[in-house]
Amino acid sequence: MMKNNNTHNIPFYQVDAFTAEPFGGNPAGVCPLKEWLSDDTLQAIARENNLSETAFFVPTDDGYHLRWCTPAVEVDLCGHATLAASWVLFNKLGYSGKTIRFQTRSGELSVSRHGDEYCMDFPAQKAQAIDIPAGLLEALGITHGVVGVWKAADLIVLVDDKTMIDGLSPDFNALNVFDTRGVIVTAADDKFDFVSRWFGPQVGVNEDPVTGSAHTFLAPFWAERLGKNTLSAQQGGARKGTLRCVVRDDGRVELYGAARMMIEGTFSL
Structure with a gap:
């Protein structure tokens, strides 16, 4: 069989967020990208994962641009997949800073490492x-x-x-x-x-x-x-x-949680 030289390999991680134990918390897919794929491709990857959310991010000058997709739609905000993406950056991709800044549909989000926990700084909402x-x-x-x-x-x-x-x-x-x-x-x-x-x-x-x-x-x-x-x-x-x-009293909420990786692999497109 001839090898397909046009195969596009994308790293994939499945991380359980808001838990330190295997098979606990909320699993999220994480796909680091060098540049954005088409919206249809992102949605197809999320559908293939069949997890509640898959996070995709690309590097920017001062952080990362982060997006999240369920198997059906792209969403404005996802906490557990943000935590999962941060875990991958800190633990697999060698991010050496204390705080990661993400640009998202919900504005700038930051995640910092505190021992075995990660703190997400999100805008608060009023019900x-x-x-x-x-x-x-x-x-x-x-x-x-x-x-x-x-x-x-x-x-x-x-x-x-x-x-x-x-x-x-x-x-x-x-x-x-x-x-x-x-x-x-x-x-x-x-x-x-x-x-x-x-x-x-x-x-x-x-x-x-x-x-x-x-x-x-x-x-x-x-x-x-x-x-x-x-x-x-x-x-x-x-x-x-x-x-x-x-x-906090400035209209924001800090969410602290642990995470652990369960699966590491590659998408071949």
Whole structure:
């Protein structure tokens, strides 16, 4: 068989974010690029990975340009894939600085290394209380215990019993009709400050184990309710991850988490 001399090899890493343990947290794909491929190619790679997000980045004069794709769409912000991309830069690609600066659809994001943890500096979002959308609770399978619903990038459903979180089993077809990136159900907890689960069939991800971007509004939401600016959080169902959130008074949120690599390979295009 003749060798295809036009093969384009792209490094690939799969990194579990917001965990130090194998098979925990939220897996993200990471593809370092020398220059941008076409949008269709980026989306095809993300679809091939079939992970909730794949991060792509190219070097710039003062950092990196970073983009994220689910298997279905490109998104404006993704925390766990940003953490995964940073882990690759620090641990596989020899980045020697303390802080990495990314230019993204959500503006400049920075990630710094703190021992075994990584700190992501993201813009905070404020959630607004709304009336409960018709059919939302039925789609989530929630019959009682709802404190209220808020809207930010996602819909936030606050429930009064943490034990409801693990038992959630949404109807994803019914959930897909709501005009939102995703739906997150959250509750106060006795081990962590709050726990949650995130569902996003609208963007091709039925459930995301740990959604860093959601904590840009969940952390301020819970900081106001609990009267504290440093919070511990756990997200996920069968697969869980943890993070520490610091709500600053300058309109930004620091998200701290660990990460570990699970797979290293090459895409041959």
